[in-house]
Amino acid sequence: MSRGAAGRRTKLAILDAAAHLVARKANATMAEVADAAGVARSTVHRHFPERGDLVDALEDYANSELVSAHERSASAGGTALDALLRFGQELFEKSDLLVAAYGNPGRETEIADGQNADPALNALILKGQGDGSIARELPAAWVAQVLWSLFYAAWLMNASSRMSKHEALGMFLETFTRAVEPR
Known part of the structure; x- marks a missing residue:
């Protein structure tokens, strides 16, 4: 080696x-x-x-994992909602990394202002609205926030030992599906 x-x-x-x-x-x-x-x-x-170097490296690592997750989930076929669910599952597998990298207190304004908007996620949501797998009346930014909010809730339930990883992932994916599917 x-x-x-x-x-x-x-x-x-x-x-x-x-x-x-x-x-x-x-x-x-x-x-x-x-x-x-x-x-x-x-x-x-x-x-x-320095500790700042470690924090920066965590964010770089998380960014790299997000790009890879987007690519894998989008290339597997099916509807855009199917791809979003695969993406969500991959997010959950890297949940500690994502929470460590992006869960920093004080970043709420950045997120609310859309400074951390994810163009690939937005494109996938718009594709889902186009293929009818995601409700067209929901703004794409709303769908993205629902995804991230449910992701964090699932992580928190698992991290606090209130749910197993399997249960939390299942609740995350099921709740997201119900929230964004057309009625």
Whole structure:
């Protein structure tokens, strides 16, 4: 195994551990991240010299995962609603990462102002309205907010141990479907 491959795996292990920890404790320290990742604090600092670097890397990782999830869900066929449900399932598999990267307090204004609008998600919603799988009377921005709100509710139910991951995912997908399907 090459040194570069081992370094990439270590960096990914740190990011995954940080995502799990930061999603539940936004102010987690670098030492806590190191403990969660099972590495020395110096290893964390070698990859992420400052906490801000780790936070930026979590957001970059989340952005990359979102792009990949969009591509996979849109290419599998079926209606746009089917693709959105596949996308939602993929989101839920990466829920700790997404909550850690985007769940930062104080970003509500950015979200409300549409600064974090996701063009691929918006295009998929509009496609669903065109193919009749998503209610045409619902604004695309509303459908996107419903998706993200239900995603967060499902994550929270699972993270607080009120529902198993399987139950929370099922409720998320079922509730989203009922909310956006044409009547």
